[in-house]
Amino acid sequence: MAESAGLSEFERELYSRQLKLIGEEGQLKLKKARVLVAGLGGLGSAVSIYLAAMGVGNLYILDREVVEVSNLQRQVLYSIDDLGKPKPLAAAEKLKKLNPNTNVQPIYAEVSESLLSSIDVDVYVDAFDNWPARFVLDKVAWSKRKPLVHGGVRGFYGQVTVVLPGVTPCLRALFPITGETREESPLQVFPTTPGIIGLIEALETAKIILGMGNLLVNKLLVYNGLQPSFEVIEFKPDPKMFERCQ
Amino acid sequence: MRITGEGERVVENVSSVRELLARVGLVGEEVVVLRNGVILTEDDELSDGDEVLVYVVKSGG
Numbered sequence: 001m002a003e004s005a006g007l008s009e010f011e012r013e014l015y016s017r018q019l020k021l022i023g024e025e026g027q028l029k030l031k032k033a034r035v036l037v038a039g040l041g042g043l044g045s046a047v048s049i050y051l052a053a054m055g056v057g058n059l060y061i062l063d064r065e066v067v068e069v070s071n072l073q074r075q076v077l078y079s080i081d082d083l084g085k086p087k088p089l090a091a092a093e094k095l096k097k098l099n100p101n102t103n104v105q106p107i108y109a110e111v112s113e114s115l116l117s118s119i120d121v122d123v124y125v126d127a128f129d130n131w132p133a134r135f136v137l138d139k140v141a142w143s144k145r146k147p148l149v150h151g152g153v154r155g156f157y158g159q160v161t162v163v164l165p166g167v168t169p170c171l172r173a174l175f176p177i178t179g180e181t182r183e184e185s186p187l188q189v190f191p192t193t194p195g196i197i198g199l200i201e202a203l204e205t206a207k208i209i210l211g212m213g214n215l216l217v218n219k220l221l222v223y224n225g226l227q228p229s230f231e232v233i234e235f236k237p238d239p240k241m242f243e244r245c246q
Numbered sequence: 247m248r249i250t251g252e253g254e255r256v257v258e259n260v261s262s263v264r265e266l267l268a269r270v271g272l273v274g275e276e277v278v279v280l281r282n283g284v285i286l287t288e289d290d291e292l293s294d295g296d297e298v299l300v301y302v303v304k305s306g307g
Contacts, residue, residue: 131276152304234283
């Protein structure tokens with residue numbers, strides 16, 4: 001079999017279990033893609049592992065924290081040996097071993113508009129754990145007219161939606177009631193929850209890159225791990241919602 | 247009114263989303279409130295007979 005231009009023999013073997021699903025053209029789309037994973041906790045661990053594994057060629061991974069003991073319960077990128085290390089650096093090491101073909105750019109910094117604006121990507125993945133950071137990411141993604149895949153978790157519950165400029169309102173308009181900033185006890189989250197939600201985020205990201213399937217646009221996928229159930233809530237964007245996105 | 251995952255309940259005599267959230271103890275929570283698929287803000291008014299869906303958004307990562 002002739003070797004395809006653009007995929008090495010190693011890559012053809014590495015992705016052999018998905019090449020018939022997405023074709024070599026699809027694999028090359030993943031290889032060219034640039035994705036920012038914002039947040040490297042429970043969600044970000046799951047998202048980035050699978051994006052690297054499937055062959056996303058350029059991963060920018062952002063977090064401001066170091067690895068702590070309590071992280072190991074659900075942040076599957078890290079191990080005991082990583083305690084005290086900046087998460088982006090520890091994560092990059094793992095991801096590069098998982099897939100040496102993925103260019104991983106670790107960013108150990110606080111999120112800011114200027115930082116995010118300096119990076120050009122095709123898809124933004126929200127794996128943050130707080131609304132202020134999420135809305136900074138939302139603002140930048142919106143201004144660059146790029147898709148944003150949002151995920152959030154707590155306990156046994158979570159949600160995913162895709163913000164697509166031109167099709168959906170921004171995240172700030174989708175979640176206009178976000179409560180007050182308040183001190184609260186450490187987040188309680190069962191480890192499988194960010195795993196499941198993170199993988200759905202990875203899948204939506206892949207679908208955006210590949211141009212396959214239907215996206216969670218103007219839809220909120222709601223997960224209840226105890227029932228268990230997935231429910232898709234559809235919403236109709238009202239023109240006034242877009243005013244919140246300016 | 248339906249709160250996802252927690253069944254349905256009837257709430258009477260509320261004229262706004264803000265009042266509704268206060269009545270059901272969701273003030274200060276992150277929520278999405280929909281009426282006929284349209285996302286509402288706290289300032290939006292409600293009328294008798296409105297069917298509203300409330301989803302408590304999860305913010306962790």
